[in-house]
Amino acid sequence: MAAGLPTEGTNASRPRTGTVARMDAPTASPSERVGDVRDRVRAAGFEAAVVTDPQRVVLGLLGAKELDQDADLTVEAAMKPGPSTFRPYVPIKEVADFLVKHDFASAPITTSDGRLVGLLLRSDAVREAEGCPECVRSMI
Numbered sequence: 001m002a003a004g005l006p007t008e009g010t011n012a013s014r015p016r017t018g019t020v021a022r023m024d025a026p027t028a029s030p031s032e033r034v035g036d037v038r039d040r041v042r043a044a045g046f047e048a049a050v051v052t053d054p055q056r057v058v059l060g061l062l063g064a065k066e067l068d069q070d071a072d073l074t075v076e077a078a079m080k081p082g083p084s085t086f087r088p089y090v091p092i093k094e095v096a097d098f099l100v101k102h103d104f105a106s107a108p109i110t111t112s113d114g115r116l117v118g119l120l121l122r123s124d125a126v127r128e129a130e131g132c133p134e135c136v137r138s139m140i
Contacts, residue, residue, distance in 0.1 A: 015128045017095050018088025021109040021118030027052045028062060028075045035071025037062060050108050050116055051079045057114045058085060063105060085110045088117050096125035 026049040028037040041049045041062075049067070051060035060079030069078045085108045086095050099107060099122040109117040 015092040016088060017086050017090045017092060017109045017120050017125075018117055020092055020124050020128050021088070021120040022046075022124070023118040025050055025116075025119030027056070027116065028079075029053075030059060030074065030076035030079070032075045033071060034062070034067065034069055034073045034075060034078045037075055038067040038071065041067060046119075048106050048119065049075075050119055051075055052116055056116045058083065058108045058110050058116050061106070061108065083108055085114070086120070087112065092125055093129040095120060096122070096129040099125055 024044070026037070026041045026044050026046050028049045028051050030051060030053075037049050041047070047064045047067070049062045050058055051062060052058055060075075060081045061083040062075060062079050066078045066080060084098075084102075084104070088109055088111070095107065098104075099120075104122060106119050106121050109120050111117060
């Protein structure tokens with residue numbers, strides 16, 4: 001489960017972060033210009049980019065606020081380093097509650113070695129958690 005591989009059994013039908021995360025989320029390298037990344041992110045319909053190294057290990061996050069900074073800044077200078085990440089097996093309700101409580105728009109989903117699986121948007125997490133009666137019951 002930690003690697004984001006498919007699961008079996010009675011719990012397999014519950015939505016988890018790895019099944020809801022956007023696998024097509026934009027990424028950026030630390031040396032890129034914020035302006036270039038901003039254009040690419042918005043053209044893709046996103047409001048954030050995950051900063052990764054060449055092996056897709058998550059280094060930081062560029063949210064809407066960071067993307068609105070000076071276009072000539074490097075991503076490394078503008079990013080939020082060390083963002084909160086979650087493993088693909090974490091129940092969606094748990095992460096939805098976390099994102100709402102901390103007013104985060106998104107969170108990277110990573111394998112146990114820090115490699116990007118996808119970007120979980122708060123709107124997607126909340127929608128999935130609300131549409132999953134067994135998720136709500138499991139939290140009671």
